[in-house]
Amino acid sequence: MADKLTKILILNGPNLNLLGTRQPEIYGSTTLADVEDMCRTHAVKVGAQVSFYQSNIEGALIDAIHAAKGTQDGLILNAGAYTHTSIALMDAVFSVELPMVEVHLSNVHAREEFRHVSYISKAAIGQLCGFGAQGYLFAIDALVACHPGPQAA
Ligand code: CA2
Numbered sequence: 001m002a003d004k005l006t007k008i009l010i011l012n013g014p015n016l017n018l019l020g021t022r023q024p025e026i027y028g029s030t031t032l033a034d035v036e037d038m039c040r041t042h043a044v045k046v047g048a049q050v051s052f053y054q055s056n057i058e059g060a061l062i063d064a065i066h067a068a069k070g071t072q073d074g075l076i077l078n079a080g081a082y083t084h085t086s087i088a089l090m091d092a093v094f095s096v097e098l099p100m101v102e103v104h105l106s107n108v109h110a111r112e113e114f115r116h117v118s119y120i121s122k123a124a125i126g127q128l129c130g131f132g133a134q135g136y137l138f139a140i141d142a143l144v145a146c147h148p149g150p151q152a153a
Contacts, residue, residue: 005049006147008140009072010039011053011059012054013080019105027105030133042137046144058082069096074143076101076136083120093123099146101139106127 012032017104020031030038036052045049051072061079068075075098082089083104093100100123107130108115121127126142128135 006144007073009068011077014056028132035133067094075100076139090119090123102127103135
């Protein structure tokens with residue numbers, strides 16, 4: 001039973017530790033701890049096992065992506081502002097050859113032009129944005145749907 005679970009690492013980048021404390025009109029009033037609780041609850045329902053990592057440091061996020069190879073079935077990545085700048089994070093995702101879903105709380109395409117560019121998207125199986133914290137739950141569903149079960153092996 002345990003090996004049927006889709007193991008997902010949920011990564012959050014710079015400033016997302018401040019979620020729920022400022023700019024609620026853009027990012028909502030849910031804290032990162034709340035988001036993690038929502039993901040844990042949802043994961044149990046859909047057959048996933050989730051773990052979490054947040055860092056404000058680009059290299060630390062890259063190390064976490066590298067460490068996911070061979071231990072995780074997929075990644076969910078909200079790279080924060082690194083989304084729009086980081087070729088290094090994009091390369092890290094390509095290097096581990098794991099399905100990755102890009103998530104943003106806000107609809108980045110309806111915001112400033114510099115947020116319309118995403119290096120992360122080039123390495124993603126898909127992008128979810130504008131759904132607030134719910135986007136992480138949709139991303140879990142997407143990875144569970146992509147993960148080949150025993151019947152597909
Ligand atoms: O919408 C998203 O999830 C973003 O990834 C959030 C990033 C932003 O740079 C991206 O363009 C879109 C910013 C995260 C900042 O989070 C804060 C949360 C609360 C208070 C202040 C910042």
